Amino acid sequence: MDQQSYEKKIVGEKAAEYIEDGMTVGLGTGSTVAFTTKKLAERIKTEGLSIQAVSTSHATSELAKSLGIPLKDLNDVKKIDLTIDGCDEFDPDLNGIKGGGGALLFEKIVAVSSDKNIWVADASKSVRRLGAFPLPVEVLPFGWKHMFGAMEDKGLQPKLRMSGKDPFLTDSRNFILDCHVKEIEDAKSLAKWLNALPGVVENGLFINIADQVLLANNDKVDVITR
Template identity: 80%
Template structure:
C-alpha cells in the first residue's frame, strides 16, 4: 500500500468512529470515503448498529448495498445527521473544491440537508488557496459550448471532461467542464457568477459547508474544526 492510500484508509476508517447508533448518515463519493463505508459496514455487523444511509452517487449506492448498508431516498428523509465525504482541496477556512469524481451535484444537495459535514482528506488535499485542482462545473448538454465560451472569456480555462473518446456523463447525465483557474481569489464571488450562468447546474466550490476535516498528518489523524 502506497503512502497516499495508507492515509486515505487511516482517515476514512477514523471517520466511521463518528457515526453513532440510530443515525441517518450521508455517504460521500470517492476512494477515501469508500474506506469509511467499508468500516461502517463492519461496525454495523459487529456492534449490531441501526444505521441508515443516503448515498451521493450510483457508485456509492452500489458499494453500500453490496455491504448490506440500508439506503434511503433523500426525499424520504427530514434531515441527515452526519455526512462524511472526501474533497479535492480544502483551505484554512475549510472551504473546498469537490467533484473530481463527478458527483458534485448530489454531494452538495446531501451536504446542505445535513446537520453536520465531515471531510476526510489525505495530506495532499490541504492548500493555502483554492484553485490548483481544476474546478468542476456541471452543465447541461444543451448549449454547453456557450457556457464553455463564457468561462473561457472569464479566464477560467475550461476543458470538457472526457471518458475515453466520449464526454464524461454525471449521474444526472450532464457534462462537466473542469476549470483550470490555478488560483481562486474570491471563491464566493466565483461560485455566484458560475451559478448565475444559464445552463450551469452546479459548481464544485463548497463554501461554509464543511464543519470538520479529518486530515492525514504523517501517521496520525489531525482534526481541523471550522
C-alpha cells in the first residue's frame, strides 16, 4: 500500500469512530470513504451498532449493501445526524471542491440535509486556495454546449468529462463540465454565477458545509474544525 492509500485508510477508518448507536448516517462517495464504510460494517458486526445509512451514489449503495449496512432513501428519513464524505480539495476555511467521482449533486443534497458534516482527506487535499483541482459542474445534456460556451466566455476553461468515447453520465444521467480555473478568487460568487445559468444542475463548490475535516498527517489524523 502506497503512502496516499495508507493515509486514506487511516483517516477513513478514524471517521467511523464518530458514528454512534442510533444514528442516521450519510455515506459519501470515493476511495477514502470506502474505508469508512467497511469499518462501519465491521463495527455493526462486532459491536452490534444499530444505525441506518443514506447513500450519496449508486457505487456507495452497492458497497454498503454488500457489507450488510442498512440503507434508507433520503425521502424516508427526517434528517441525517452525520454525513462522512471525501473531498477533492479543501481550503483553510473548510470550503471545498467535490465531484471528482461525479456524485456532487447527491452529495450536496445529503450534506445540506445533515446536522453535521465531516470530510476525510489525505494530505494532498489541503490547499491554500481552491481551484487546482478542476471544478465539476453538473449540467443537463439538453443544450450543454451553450452552458459550455458561457463558462468558456467567463474564462473557466471547461471540458466535457468523457467515459471512453462517450460523455460521462452522472447517477442522474447528466453531463459534467470540468472547469480548469487553477485558482478561484471568490468561490461564493462563482458558485452563485454557475447555478444561475439555465441548465446547470449543481456545481462542485461546497461552501460553509463541512464542520470538520479529518486530515491524514503521516501516521496520525489531525482534526480541523470550522
